[in-house]
Amino acid sequence: MPLHSAVALFYAAASLFAIAGAEDPYRFYSWNVTYGDIYPLGVRQTGLLINGQFPGPDIHSVTNDNLIINVYNNLNESFLLSWNGVQQRRNSYEDGVFGTTCPIPPGKNFTYMLQVKDQIGTFYYYPSLGFHKAAGGFGGIRILSRPRIPVPFPDPAGDYTVLIGDWYKSNHTVLQAHLDGGKKLPFPDGVLINGRGPGGASFNVEQGKTYRLRISNVGLQNSLNFRIQNHRLTLVEVEGTHTLQTTYSSIDLHLGQSCSVLFTADQPAQDYYIVASTRFTNPVLTTTATLRYSNSAGPVSGPPPGGPTIQIDWSLNQARSIRTNLTASGPRPNPQGSYHYGLINTTRTIRLSNSAGQVNGKQRYAVNSVSFVLPDTPLKLADYFKIGGVFRPGSISDNPYGGGIYLDTSVLNADYRAFVEIVFENTENIIQSWHLNGYSFFVVGMDGGQWTAASRNGYNLRDAVARCTTQVYPKSWTAIYVALDNVGIWNLRSEYWARQYLGQQLYLRVYTDSTSLRDEYPIPKNALLCGRAAGRSTRPL
Structure with a gap:
């Protein structure tokens, strides 16, 4: 590793260390991203390799570990990695999607500083820009429980x-x-x-x-x-x-x-x-x-x-x-037993309907009739630097619009610590899959037909599974409850990748006026700045 990169990595880690606390271990990774020949179906293709591997290397971690991942982009185009299911608590700057993070330019590197705070489980990472995911660049993430926390099954062989x-x-x-x-x-x-x-x-x-x-x-x-x-x-x-x-x-x-x-x-x-x-x-x-x-x-x-x-x-x-094991121990952002989701009144209902259609003679996909278009500057940076004209909070409705598809940079505003109900409505004859970055949500109901207020009578308010990705069956609906306890701007997208690429996504802006570190970390010192944020300064080390 070049000396200047090593020094930068040390100071980046030191910066996070001051926030995360000395008791949480660090794991360091250095990844080299390249193109290379792969033959998964017997035909030569150009694949995305990480340290020469397809798929990429696994990340093995333990609850609350700090992951310092130095990514060298040796492609001829910009690159980003995102971390499917890692909640990036109080730190959406590290989320690795264009709405929050500037791409790594060709020939440059960027050091992600992630903490798998209050999490266990099975997740994965993937390349989030363009259609890179169709070339590889993905790999597994496992987060083990701390040794003192019992797991509800014997250690496997x-x-x-x-x-x-x-x-x-x-x-x-x-x-x-x-x-x-x-x-x-x-x-x-x-x-x-x-x-x-x-x-x-x-x-x-x-x-x-x-x-x-x-x-x-x-x-x-x-x-x-x-x-x-x-x-x-x-x-x-x-x-x-x-x-x-x-x-x-x-x-x-x-x-x-x-x-x-x-x-x-x-x-x-x-x-x-x-x-x-x-x-x-x-x-x-x-x-x-x-x-x-x-x-x-x-x-x-x-x-x-x-x-x-x-x-x-x-x-x-x-x-x-698929239900939650209520007798199992595990890390939680809130003290165990401090509340039960079924006893909390929701403060807002958001209904999101997916659709497909043509805009200017080209295929597009939409949520509540809005087909997302990328801004010229990551939304999180525009928010931090107060750059106007990048997006409009509330540029997508809480309910299906019912009209034709139109283009916009859709951002849904939400209050920090609100407890909301989101209903995904799928009127199409396809199976849909939705992912929310930054959160785990309770899947309280799913059924065929049209969702109505009476559908709540069938919700599971006791042991619904908490997860970050849920399916919606054809001509059906799925309802989730989510406690918006993680400040930031978070991508909500279809995992049907062509649909995501052509507009079936939005960003959820969970906002508070507070500047306390208890609510959100400051912008990382090493944050890449691009678009209209280029040339500005982040903060003193």
Whole structure:
């Protein structure tokens, strides 16, 4: 590492150290981002590599760890990483999406300073600019509980990251040009497991032992079903929440979702298929990996096990069965037992409806009729430096507009510490998946048809799962409760990546007049400044 970079990294870490406290450990990473040849479906493509790896390296951490990640951008274009599910408490500057963070210019580096404050669980990182996600650059994030905090299951014999997702043989630049030309994307070409096509990935186990799989759907367009031949999967965690330990033959993961399952290698010693296949599609795309017993008597046999295909009720019933384990210990931003979400009155209802249409003859996607367009300056920097004309708070309505799609930089204003209800309404015949940065929310209800006030009578107000990504089935709705206890500007987006790219996203501005460090950290000293914020100064070290 060059001396000037090392010195900068030291002072950046020292700056965070003063805020985070000496008791929380530090983990340091140095990542080199490049393009390179990859062959996931047997065809040479240009992939995004991190330290030469596709997918990128895992991040292993423990609750409250400080992660100092120095990213060198050796591409010929700007680059950003974002951290799906890491809440960046009081620190949206580090979120790694364009609304909050300036891109890393070609040939430059930037040091992210993250703290996985009050979190455990399974998450992932990904490249957030343009259509980079279609080239790779993603990897797993695991946050372990502190040793003194009991986990509601015995330590597994092994703990594996499993990244699944649909994939195209075309380079990401071709796909992006397709979207820029106003067209929809074609159907994907295949499905990958840990960056490999059919039969490419393998996982080694010993007979009689139990293992943990941390599964994330890092794909672009499709929900996936995951299963292991002749083995049952016990769900234990969803995006940072310990769940009731329900056992399934297979499990659906919608776009952007993560979970942990346990399985026991309790079958005769041989190799078995691991399968991931698309849901709600025709045709169904399927890929396989191999579960390999250490004393295996032979290779996989027979066809890969089938799974659900287009059945929505099967998936809806499984989703409703995923509940929070109320007896499990775990880190929480609020003292355990200090409140129960079902006993709090919501102060606001926000209804968000997705739609698709044409604007100026080109395909666009919208939320409440507003199709998001990127500003010339990150919203968080415009807010901090009080730069006018970048965005208008309240530029998107709390309710579906009902009119035609139009372009705007949509920002929804919200009060710090409000407790709000958000209803995602999906009138289209597709499955939708929504992610909110900076937060974990309670999924209190989902059903078919039109949401009405009477729908609240069916809400789960006791043990709804808390997560950061939720699906909305075709012609259906999903309702969440969220306590807005994290000041900042936060991306709310469709995880259907072409839709996100063409406008199906917005930013939630959680605002307070307070300048206290208890509410929000100051702008990082090393923050990149761009757009109309270029040339300004951050703050004294």
